[in-house]
Amino acid sequence: MYDVLIIGCGITGAAAAFHLSRYQLKIAVLEQENDVADGTTKANSAILHAGYDPEPGTLMARLNVRGAQLAKDLCAKLDVPYLPCGSLVLAFSPEDDATLHTLLQRGQTNGVPELRLLTGDEAREMDPNLSDRVTSALYAPTAAICSPWEYCLALAETAVRNGAELHLDTAVTGLERQEDGWLVRTSKGDFRSRYVINAAGVWAQAVHEMAAPATFTIRPSRGQYFLLDKSEGSRVGHVIFQCPGPNGKGVLVAPTVHGNLIVGPDATPVEGDDVSTTADGLAFVRDTALKSVPSVNFRESIRNFAGVRSSTDRGDFIIELAAPHFLDLAGICSPGLTAAPAIAEYATQLLAGDGLALAEKKDFICHRRRTRFHDLSPQEKAKLVEREPAYGRVICRCETVTEGEILEALRSPIPPRSVDGVKRRVGAGMGRCQGGFCGPRVVEILARELGVTPDHIVQDKAGSWLLASQTKGG
Ligand SMILES: Cc1cc2nc3c(=O)[nH]c(=O)nc-3n(C[C@H](O)[C@H](O)[C@H](O)COP(=O)(O)OP(=O)(O)OC[C@H]3O[C@@H](n4cnc5c(N)ncnc54)[C@H](O)[C@@H]3O)c2cc1C
Incomplete structure (x- = not known):
């Protein structure tokens, strides 16, 4: 019998496992793929957002800002590539200027430190390849970039070193409520656990409905990218956004911690986890990005890829007890990568409120190093x-x-x-x-x-x- 069983080992499940592994608990993580970080966690913009974008008062706002603070320390301790490069949101028109003021106010309400409005010239001084048409910009020095899959791996590995079990190639197929917890049916046999956490990403609705009546609908939305060679890696020094719209934060141009340039994403509704790329989607990404940084040389593109957002009809992270001893971490779309360690903290509080006893281990491991020749x-x-x-x-x-x-x-x-x-x-x-x-x-x-x-x-x-x-x- 496990104390906590976590379904899914993307960044959300890995962060939950890591956070819970500091307590004297018997933990298992069940992942249907043959590796961790093999869902949305490996295919996103890799930005640790400052936190001016989510609506004040939402879980997204609170956990984004807290997650960004926690990420800095965690990445240092767990040897995860992290670069505090800051971000700029660009304005090209008076309407955009007004949007930047709204974002500034939102960020201040959310508790984002050091936000500042810049003129177009000040922005170009900081990042000389920005378009001449930029009229102003919102500068967020606390935004950073990281390696999302290494972040997930580092959290999962450290959880395992602290005693958590990871079961790969293990798909959860059913959940049955029992007197003392849950019977979890999987492709590799049955597990029993007192508590279950649903961190199944795009499939979180399906897992939720194994345990409780439907309360939300996941509307998957795909984002496509170009990854450019290192010869383009210093084209910009900050994460360059345009003003957000109804489809999210829009197309960005950003350096990566590995020295490349990433450009994307678009936002297209898809079925399930369809990560195919399309000529139309990529053309849209390219044309939109050139508005921000006209000199990006797309001939240096070395890969296209796509990731799927688990957006829902509720518009916020869904972090709640959906049934006795069953916790949803669902609808974890952007800024989920940033928020992950804060989601894990909050999830732990909710489980404690639901009766999970938390006794700290004396020998909790919180460091990790690997050779980078x-x-x-x-x-x-x-x-x-x-x-x-x-x-x-x-x-x-x-x-x-x-x-x-x-x-x-x-x-x-x-x-x-x-x-x-x-x-x-x-x-x-x-x-x-x-x-x-x-x-x-x-x-x-x-x-x-x-x-x-x-x-x-x-x-x-x-x-x-x-x-x-x-x-x-x-
Ligand atoms: C285009 C795009 C750009 C983004 N950019 C950013 C960004 O810059 N910054 C940011 O903060 N966030 C960003 N995000 C959001 C971020 O990527 C996600 O919030 C985060 O990766 C979600 O992690 P997860 O662990 O919840 O889901 P996933 O990584 O998808 O993990 C879920 C896991 O559950 C497993 N699973 C599912 N069903 C089962 C089952 N039945 N049994 C066992 N295992 C199961 C899956 O195999 C998968 O491994 C972006 C997302 C997208 C799509």
Whole structure:
């Protein structure tokens, strides 16, 4: 019998597991995919929003601002790439100027520190590639960028090191109320838990309706992106937004913590978790972004991708007890990445209010480090290679990722089982050639270390096979 069982291991479930793992509780996280961060958490803008956008008084507003504060410290402790670059919202017209004033007031009400209005010239001084047509801007110095999948992985790994169990490839298929909690039916058998947390992202409505009558509808909305090569990475130094509209925060241009430029997203209603990209959607993103930063060179695009927002008909995060001992963390659309640690704090308070006893562990672990060979000094590199020669074998040339780092990931609390799992952990395949060179070598290492033949290795999710069969004897 578990004390708390969490359904879904995106950033919401991982943050909840991490936060709860500081208490003496038996925790399990059930994730239907073969890795953590394999839903919306891996495909978003990666912005830790300052918090001027959500309506004052909403959960989004409160948890955004608190989450942004917590993220800074957490990323430092858990070795998650984080860059406090600040953001600018641009105005191009008198109507936009008025919107910026509204955002400023909203931000001040929400408790966002240091917000400031700039003239167009002041904004261009800070970010010289901004359009000449920018008339004013709202500057939010506390906005930051991070690596969303590493953030999720770091939280989940640390929860596991603190005793939480993670069950991958385990889809929850049914929930039955019992006297002392819940019987959770899954593709891997039954689990029993006193409390259940629903952190199932786009599928949170389906999970909710396994436990309680319908109270909200998820209306998935897809956002598409361009990721540009590092040659475009310094095109802007801040996250550049346009004024938000009915479809959300609009198209942004931003640096990434990995040194690239990200441009997107649009907002298109879709069914389920449809992450396909479309020519029309991408053309809209490109044309809209050029209004903010006319010199972006889209010929340097190295990848397109899409993520799906779990927007709902309620317009706010849905964080509430939907049934006895059953907590929804649903409708966690933007700013969910930012808010995640604050959502976890609030969720813990709600569970405590529902009778969950919280006794702190004395030996709670709250630190994590991994080797980043590329960032070491020549002396440190030499020392490491002498100690472990695998760090001397470069597997990904674009990003200078070594075999030693891949082996380290394979020995970590949540080892990768796919080529993209390796990419999310150590960055192999994230460069200009997008895995063209290192992909086959990563397959070989995974197969060797997992003790399977290469045709068992998938690109990402279950079934994304890379190799059909062996063609030559060997
Ligand atoms: C285009 C876009 C841009 C965004 N930009 C930002 C941003 O810049 N900043 C920001 O703060 N937020 C942003 N967001 C929002 C942010 O990405 C999400 O709020 C966050 O990733 C949601 O995380 P999650 O864990 O709730 O959902 P997910 O990451 O989708 O995780 C849910 C998990 O539950 C699992 N699951 C579902 N059903 C089951 C089941 N039955 N059994 C077991 N497991 C199950 C899924 O496999 C999945 O792994 C953006 C979102 C989008 C789509």
